[in-house]
Amino acid sequence: MSDTTTEREVNRDAMKVSDEVAISITDMNKWFGTFHVLRDINLTVNRGERIVVCGPSGSGKSTLIRCINRLEEHQAGTILVDGTELSSDLKNIDKIRSEVGMCFQHFNLFPHLTILENCTLAPIWVRKTPKKEAEETAMHFLRKVKIPEQADKYPGQLSGGQQQRVAIARSLCMRPRIMLFDEPTSALDPEMIKEVLDTMIELAEEGMTMICVTHEMGFARQVANRVIFMDAGQIVEENEPEAFFNNPQSERTQLFLSQIL
Ligand code: ADP
Ligand code: MG
Numbered sequence: 001m002s003d004t005t006t007e008r009e010v011n012r013d014a015m016k017v018s019d020e021v022a023i024s025i026t027d028m029n030k031w032f033g034t035f036h037v038l039r040d041i042n043l044t045v046n047r048g049e050r051i052v053v054c055g056p057s058g059s060g061k062s063t064l065i066r067c068i069n070r071l072e073e074h075q076a077g078t079i080l081v082d083g084t085e086l087s088s089d090l091k092n093i094d095k096i097r098s099e100v101g102m103c104f105q106h107f108n109l110f111p112h113l114t115i116l117e118n119c120t121l122a123p124i125w126v127r128k129t130p131k132k133e134a135e136e137t138a139m140h141f142l143r144k145v146k147i148p149e150q151a152d153k154y155p156g157q158l159s160g161g162q163q164q165r166v167a168i169a170r171s172l173c174m175r176p177r178i179m180l181f182d183e184p185t186s187a188l189d190p191e192m193i194k195e196v197l198d199t200m201i202e203l204a205e206e207g208m209t210m211i212c213v214t215h216e217m218g219f220a221r222q223v224a225n226r227v228i229f230m231d232a233g234q235i236v237e238e239n240e241p242e243a244f245f246n247n248p249q250s251e252r253t254q255l256f257l258s259q260i261l
Contacts, residue, residue: 017047030076046147048208050201050210054256066182070086103171138173141170144202159197185214221241
């Protein structure tokens with residue numbers, strides 16, 4: 001794990017948190033068969049917040065964020081996204097998925113499609129956006145992640161960092177109001193981590209609501225307004241970054257931080 005920081009000034013003043021609730025999770029529990037993977041999760045995320053989730057491997061971080069766009073189903077408690085409850089109601093699931101973008105450790109680009117086609121596929125087929133408009137939007141976001149010149153290449157021709165930026169651009173093409181990141185830099189070589197974190201910082205500066213599972217503690221200090229520590233399926237501790245890193249409360253948090261910092 002590394003402590004990559006960006007060299008440029010991070011504009012935290014631009015990262016305004018509104019009073020409006022974006023995500024509200026109440027007494028949420030999830031099991032895989034008999035295995036109780038998430039226990040009594042309570043979490044409210046306001047619009048514009050940047051939450052970093054950390055914790056040991058197997059603590060339930062991925063499962064938690066996958067529950068937020070229903071890649072996993074919870075069995076007890078409630079999850080509200082922009083006021084819509086995630087239940088088995090397919091209409092709600094569609095609505096929430098259209099508002100929540102997700103970016104994974106392994107970029108999950110379609111290898112047989114060009115970068116541009118990766119970015120236009122869902123807008124054209126799911127949103128029924130006209131092809132030309134979808135391509136204009138895709139180029140807009142490829143410029144934003146600083147790789148418009150790669151539009152006609154295939155994922156295999158790009159570096160890992162470039163592929164991850166394409167994955168972020170592809171999510172943005174669906175105009176999400178919330179972005180979930182699951183260890184977006186942990187499969188990358190160190191020199192490519194920074195370019196992906198810089199892209200995420202820019203999103204944060206534009207007011208995107210973000211939940212990021214990451215062990216990039218430099219990023220957490222610079223960007224997060226709250227850090228959440230999970231262990232054994234529970235939220236053990238949460239605090240603003242300074243207090244979280246300088247004065248961790250629980251022994252489990254202290255142990256974790258002593259191992260990664
Ligand atoms: P983290 O992201 O913090 O490493 P995960 O959310 O991936 O943790 O996993 C939490 C626990 O749930 C782990 O013990 C993992 O083995 C288990 N788990 C994850 N996905 C499944 C699944 N689909 N079926 C059964 N167990 C799972
Ligand atoms: Mg994980």
